[in-house]
Amino acid sequence: MPPMSLLSRESTQPLTEQLAQRFVTRMRDQLWVSGARLPSVRQCAQMHGVSASTVVAAYDWLVAQGWVEARPNRGFFVRDRVQRTPSSPVAAGGVVPSPPPVNAASLIRGMFHQPSAEPQPGMGVFPADWLDADFLSAALRKVVTSPALRESSLRYGEPQGDTGLREALSSKLASMGLHAAPDQLITTVGATHALDIISRTLLRPGDCVMVEEPGWAIEFARLQNLGVRILPVPRLETGPDLEVVERYAQLHAPKMMVSVSVLHNPTGYGLSLPCAHQLVNLAHRYNFHVVEDDTYGHMAPAHAVRLSVLDGLQKTIYVSGYAKILAPSWRVGYMAAPADLKDAFLDTKLLSTLTTPVLFEKALALCLEQGAIRRHTERLSQLLEAARSRSVKLALAHGCQFVAPPQGLFGWVDVGVDTDVLALRMHDAGYLLAPGSLFHADRRPGSFMRVNFASTQDEKFWRALAKTRQALL
Known part of the structure; x- marks a missing residue:
């Protein structure tokens, strides 16, 4: 394939749109025939003098519009002309409609293919240099050199998670007023995994779930992929709009609600005590569970109100993790579950990941015990x-x-x-x-x-x- 000219940075048309237009023109003109493989993301970025994330966005749009298909571990390929069903055709004059807005998946992709070396305002993580802590590597070294490591590495870890970590987490939760025995705790591969286990256990396609709005983008996308019906609940400064919650409960009998009590994402709102009491009462009256996502609770004020503390894990399920404040690759999360649901959640965990990484769990337990966290x-x-x-x-x-x-x-x-x-x-x-x-x-x-x-x-x-x-x- 002959080299292509660079895209115009002086144009008012975004580079992603220019690149998508060029590819569609080539496919319409049969310069790229059905089954042809598109250049790899890296090759295409070099050809056009753009970032890898610009290429990924253009390829995602082409897939969404039916022009190409993505084959796992192989790349992107031109679809057969009969199979193409673009949802919005190319306009007269060869102008391609604007690519779709940034979505949850593209935001995640951006973590791996950032458009530049500049700090990224849309990311949900702390800067790497803030997280570069010596105590993490020290804890890992201690765990790695322990006599028990070889023995624990030769077999699966404990299904519920490392006993030492669950004991440390139980003590931590007790210090904030949430009394959950180690046997009520299940470790997960990050907090998102905990949310997924809960959803897959409690929900079936067509079920209704209440989610605060505005809310976490990945949670909306994840629930939509499960085929459930999302009922958006306006998030107010004091908490979710309780009138809307009760109306949904009366009309749709939702099985679950996902709520963020502390440092709500994206608003930063907290939860007032009166609102928390009323929401717990509604959960009991209408028989739905509230999943309390406390991912950012580590940065919360000491007096922050949490639903699970008020409810005592009857109709509430508490979720948190350490990837945000330690390191994104330390995918250690956990849930504190009602006693009657723990076994069902554990079964779902076993079907998805069997167990969770012993090494990181033992190192985290050590960090918690020593006060380093x-x-x-x-x-x-x-x-x-x-x-x-x-x-x-x-x-x-x-x-x-x-x-x-x-x-x-x-x-x-x-x-x-x-x-x-x-x-x-x-x-x-x-x-x-x-x-x-x-x-x-x-x-x-x-x-x-x-x-x-x-x-x-x-x-x-x-x-x-x-x-x-x-x-x-």
């Missing part, structure tokens, strides 16, 4: 407080407004333009945004977006955002 969290909180202060000042200085009081890792910002369009433009400038549509079940467009305070301290980003925003007004 507590000291590390205190340091992270100090860094985040300073970063949040600077990021808020920069956002306000560049014409943005906060929809909710800035708290925790994330800010919920109004930029005054369609953030789906803004995200496409900013992607070509090297920044991955998290537009507001990601955080709504129906993906409706709007002018809100979520920013990571730890990744938006550089004025360069806010200048680029302001310039791009101005061009869209």
Whole structure:
């Protein structure tokens, strides 16, 4: 295939859109025939002088529109012309409709194929240099050199998770008022895995689930893939809208609700005590379980209200993990479950992962026992407080407004333009945004977006955002 000319960075058309248009033209003109393999992501990025994530976004659009198909571990291939069913045809003059907005999957892909080396405002993680802690490697070395390691490595780990870790977690939960015996705890491959185990155990296709809105983008996408019906509950500053919860409970008999009590993603809201009491009462009255996602609870104030503490794990299921504050690759999460559901959750875990990594679990238990996690969290909180202060000042200085009081890792910002369009433009400038549509079940467009305070301290980003925003007004 002859070399292609570079795409135009002076054009008002995003690079992703230009690349998709070029590929569609070649397929329409039969320059790429059915069954032909597209260049690899790396090859294509080199050919066109763009980032790998730009190529991934173009290929994702081509797959969604029916032009190509993705074959696992093989690449992308041109589909047979008879099989192509683009949902929106190429307009007259060869102009390709704009690629779809950033979605949950593309945001995850962005973690592995970032558009540039710049800090990424749409990410949900702390900067790597904040997480580079010596105590992690020290704990791993100690575990690796222990006599018990070889023996434990030659057989599956404990189905519920390492006993020492569950005992340490039980003590930690008790310190915040949640009394869960080690036998009620199940370790998982991150908090997301815990949420998935719960959903696959309690739900069947067609069941109704209440989810706070705006809410976590991955949770919406994950539940949709399970074939359940999502009932969005407006998230208010004091907690979920209880009138909506009760109306759903009366009309649809939902089996479950997913709620974030502390440092809600993306707003940063907490939960008031009156709201928490009423929500627990509704769960008992209408017989549904509330899954409390406490992923960011490590950074919460000491007085933060949690549903599971009030309910005592009767109609509540508590979920948390350590990947966010330790290292993304330390996929150690856990759940505290009602006694009558523990065995069912364990069966689902066994069917999905058998057991969880013994090495990381033992190392984490050691870190908890020695108080290293507590000291590390205190340091992270100090860094985040300073970063949040600077990021808020920069956002306000560049014409943005906060929809909710800035708290925790994330800010919920109004930029005054369609953030789906803004995200496409900013992607070509090297920044991955998290537009507001990601955080709504129906993906409706709007002018809100979520920013990571730890990744938006550089004025360069806010200048680029302001310039791009101005061009869209």
